[in-house]
Amino acid sequence: MRDRTWGAGAYMAEFASARELTEAVRAFSERGYTRLETYSPVPLASGIPRKRSRLPVAVFIVGLLGGLVSYWIQWYANAYAYPLDIGGRPAHAIPAFLIPTFEGTVLAASLAAFIGFFVIARLPQPWHPVFEIDGFERATIDRYWLAVDAADPHCAPDRIVRELSALAPLRLVHLEPE
Amino acid sequence: MSAGSRAPVVPVVPVVLAALGAALCVAGIFVDPIRLASAYLVAYVSCLAVVLGTLAMVMIARVTGATWFVVLRCQAEEIIATLPAFAVLLLPTLIAVHALYPWAAHASQLEPDVRQAVLAKGSYLNVPFFVIRSIVYLATWIALGEALRRASLEQDAGDTVAIERRMRTLSAAGLVAFALTISFASFDWMMSLTPAWYSTIYGVDYFAGAMVGALSLLAVIAVRARRRGELPETVGANQLHALAKLLLTFVLFWVYIGFSQLIVIWSAEIPAERVWYSVRMRGGWYALGAVLVAGHFVIPFCALLVRSIKRSAIAMSALGAWLLLMHYLDVYWMLMPSAPHGRNWGGGYWLDAGALLLVCGVASTVWALRRAHEPPLPIGDPELEASLVYSTQ
Numbered sequence: 001m002r003d004r005t006w007g008a009g010a011y012m013a014e015f016a017s018a019r020e021l022t023e024a025v026r027a028f029s030e031r032g033y034t035r036l037e038t039y040s041p042v043p044l045a046s047g048i049p050r051k052r053s054r055l056p057v058a059v060f061i062v063g064l065l066g067g068l069v070s071y072w073i074q075w076y077a078n079a080y081a082y083p084l085d086i087g088g089r090p091a092h093a094i095p096a097f098l099i100p101t102f103e104g105t106v107l108a109a110s111l112a113a114f115i116g117f118f119v120i121a122r123l124p125q126p127w128h129p130v131f132e133i134d135g136f137e138r139a140t141i142d143r144y145w146l147a148v149d150a151a152d153p154h155c156a157p158d159r160i161v162r163e164l165s166a167l168a169p170l171r172l173v174h175l176e177p178e
Numbered sequence: 179m180s181a182g183s184r185a186p187v188v189p190v191v192p193v194v195l196a197a198l199g200a201a202l203c204v205a206g207i208f209v210d211p212i213r214l215a216s217a218y219l220v221a222y223v224s225c226l227a228v229v230l231g232t233l234a235m236v237m238i239a240r241v242t243g244a245t246w247f248v249v250l251r252c253q254a255e256e257i258i259a260t261l262p263a264f265a266v267l268l269l270p271t272l273i274a275v276h277a278l279y280p281w282a283a284h285a286s287q288l289e290p291d292v293r294q295a296v297l298a299k300g301s302y303l304n305v306p307f308f309v310i311r312s313i314v315y316l317a318t319w320i321a322l323g324e325a326l327r328r329a330s331l332e333q334d335a336g337d338t339v340a341i342e343r344r345m346r347t348l349s350a351a352g353l354v355a356f357a358l359t360i361s362f363a364s365f366d367w368m369m370s371l372t373p374a375w376y377s378t379i380y381g382v383d384y385f386a387g388a389m390v391g392a393l394s395l396l397a398v399i400a401v402r403a404r405r406r407g408e409l410p411e412t413v414g415a416n417q418l419h420a421l422a423k424l425l426l427t428f429v430l431f432w433v434y435i436g437f438s439q440l441i442v443i444w445s446a447e448i449p450a451e452r453v454w455y456s457v458r459m460r461g462g463w464y465a466l467g468a469v470l471v472a473g474h475f476v477i478p479f480c481a482l483l484v485r486s487i488k489r490s491a492i493a494m495s496a497l498g499a500w501l502l503l504m505h506y507l508d509v510y511w512m513l514m515p516s517a518p519h520g521r522n523w524g525g526g527y528w529l530d531a532g533a534l535l536l537v538c539g540v541a542s543t544v545w546a547l548r549r550a551h552e553p554p555l556p557i558g559d560p561e562l563e564a565s566l567v568y569s570t571q
Binding site: 060 | 437440441444445483
């Protein structure tokens with residue numbers, strides 16, 4: 001599947017310090033840019049204000065379904081389809097059913113969280129446009145990158161180059177659309 | 179409250195409540211002393227649990243170096259300061275020991291199977307040893323609590339790092355001592371109401387409820403302190419959020435432990451083990467059990483899943499108060515069906531109210547008096563700065 005990231009290309013600026021990057025991010029989000037991405041070797045505070053993930057809602061619903069299915073399958077097998085009298089024990093044994101129900105809930109919820117994260121983060125992703133930039137690997141050592149998606153509704157080619165240059169980055173790179 | 183006076187004023191509301199409770203209890207001595215003894219034991223054990231849970235929380239925070247908890251630590255240590263009051267409040271239970279506990283009664287009054295169990299356990303379940311153990315428990319808790327409180331006040335004055343390290347060591351050892359004492363205290367004061375029955379998880383069950391009660395009270399008190407300006411502006415949603423997440427954990431822990439005990443006994447279905455549940459699976463006790471499952475687990479669990487509730491002062495304060503009520507009912511459900519005449523229940527609720535008012539009133543009076551001259555923030559703690567700006571984001 002072709003990656004949807006930066007289908008229209010992107011403008012990237014390289015900085016030598018975390019402070020320059022966070023200031024750049026603040027300046028750009030104040031101007032109204034929304035499709036910003038940053039690359040930094042260390043976690044940074046006060047970055048792009050992000051929307052809260054919807055993943056917890058999905059995890060909750062799938063977990064609930066997992067519990068219901070787990071309970072139903074026990075009820076169906078033990079109490080409905082194949083009831084067996086073992087020592088006079090009740091066929092519909094609620095306390096005993098609760099343990100697999102709990103396990104089923106946890107299993108479904110954690111699978112939803114695991115798979116859901118990969119789907120939302122669009123992983124695995126063996127190739128990304130930034131890999132084409134020479135020296136980009138220093139983003140894991142001592143360089144800080146800001147990327148502006150060219151599809152950002154606020155992004156106009158002339159202005160974006162001017163605005164990024166005004167921040168005096170070490171390098172300014174334009175990733176062309178493929 | 180007299181104007182211009184700097185002396186600690188007598189905390190009017192707690193004193194009035196304690197006096198009202200004492201009046202009801204005195205009346206109860208003449209009306210139904212045995213019923214009163216049961217009511218008092220429930221009130222004592224449920225209130226003590228909240229204080230013990232707070233003691234555990236302070237030690238856990240010291241051992242783990244929990245930053246978010248530092249701003250709340252003084253509030254918690256002020257709750258722990260009521261432990262000496264609980265040493266005095268134990269006296270009525272010790273006086274009523276012959277009326278409350280079957281093992282302390284005359285052997286001829288017991289049913290054959292109970293008598294056999296009581297005779298077999300006689301070297302442990304006897305009044306002198308029971309009193310000695312009770313003193314050991316309370317001495318341990320008071321010693322730990324006072325050491326933690328004193329260290330916190332000393333930190334305000336000076337050598338913070340050395341004290342921090344000493345308290346970490348003390349808390350680690352203290353948690354071990356705490357685990358043993360709270361387990362055995364619950365065996366002695368609570369489980370021995372049914373001397374023929376035992377559950378090895380009983381102490382953990384009591385501890386789980388204690389932690390829920392402690393974190394609930396902390397939420398209520400933190401919101402109150404914030405509203406009265408005892409805590410600075412920066413303390414708020416983030417610290418409350420951390421507290422609420424821990425509360426959610428212990429709500430789950432409580433139901434997990436309670437269910438573990440049930441499933442083991444239910445699966446085996448051994449008469450000697452199931453007696454404890456048999457009485458609780460009937461009539462009003464069954465209904466109260468259902469109320470606990472809903473009110474102590476389902477409602478708080480669902481509420482605490484919601485992020486905005488965890489960060490809301492009003493919601494957490496209300497939920498805290500609700501869970502404190504549920505905690506009392508939980509202890510009520512654990513003890514009352516096993517209390518003398520507990521099988522055929524009905525009436526006498528004014529004695530429950532009186533005993534609860536007395537214990538709560540005395541504890542909150544001591545709380546108000548002892549906190550009057552203490553700073554609301556641990557100003558000497560090296561982690562205070564970080565704690566003030568703590569964020570769960």
